[in-house]
Amino acid sequence: MNRVKIEKDLKKQLNVLFKSMDFVSKNFLNNEKISQKEMQIFFNIYQQLGLAWEFLGLQCGHWEGYKRTRDKKEACKICGKIKGADDFYVLLPKKGFKKLGVKANPNSKKTFENKKGAEIVNDTINFYGAVVNVGVHNSYKSSLFDQGINIAAERTVNVKEGNIECHIDKHLIHIRLCDRDRKGRGKRYGGFPWEIKRKNLKHFPVIFDFDEKYKFLGLTILK
Ligand SMILES: [Zn+2]
Secondary structure, eight states: OOOHHHHHHHHHHHHHHOOOOHIIIIIIITTTSSSSHHHHHHHHHHHHHHHHHHHHHHHHHOTTTEOTTTOOOETTTTTBBBTTTTOOOOOOSSOOOOOSSSSOOOOSSSSSSSSSHHEEEEEEEEETTTEEEEEEEEEEEOOSTTTOEEOEEEEEEEEEEEEEEEESSSEEEEEEEEETOOOTOOOOOOOOOSOOHHHHHHHOOEEEEOOOTEEEEEEEEEE
């Protein structure tokens, strides 16, 4: 659907919706003759229409700009959404590429008093069974340790698929396999390949990718 068609459809739907909201408001919410119980029902209907308004507003690109409201805010000429107000929902196209949010990075040199103040985003999506979390924060003071230490600004991405977890940040890429299934969950060890005996290395189904100068290009783990 092209933009003009979307805009036309949206205007039509919003028009009908606004009429319904006005109708409920005028005839029932401001009617002193109806009972308290009935009033509650109409109040709920009005709230639900408001929710529909919010969802329709998500489709609006605010293509025709904003107009001043009586309380000196700017409202979209089409959907009536106030400029700069936060959306509670996200609307994604069912088909094709989906984009949620813009790439976030630490954006301040300041060290914040606490984690909450330093947080830019910490959001998780379950996408057809794969779970992705993105966490971005500025530097903050942590009270976890007695001394109080500064936690560096960071952007982290975590992907979970089945019992495999992949963690990516500025300094490392860490893949964790079947930790949940590990019996007894004994100690974990770590080491560079050259620190591990050849006969033990054979337990690790890992293939390194590299170029003719032995520049590391990636690795494959066989399952
Ligand atoms: Zn709008």
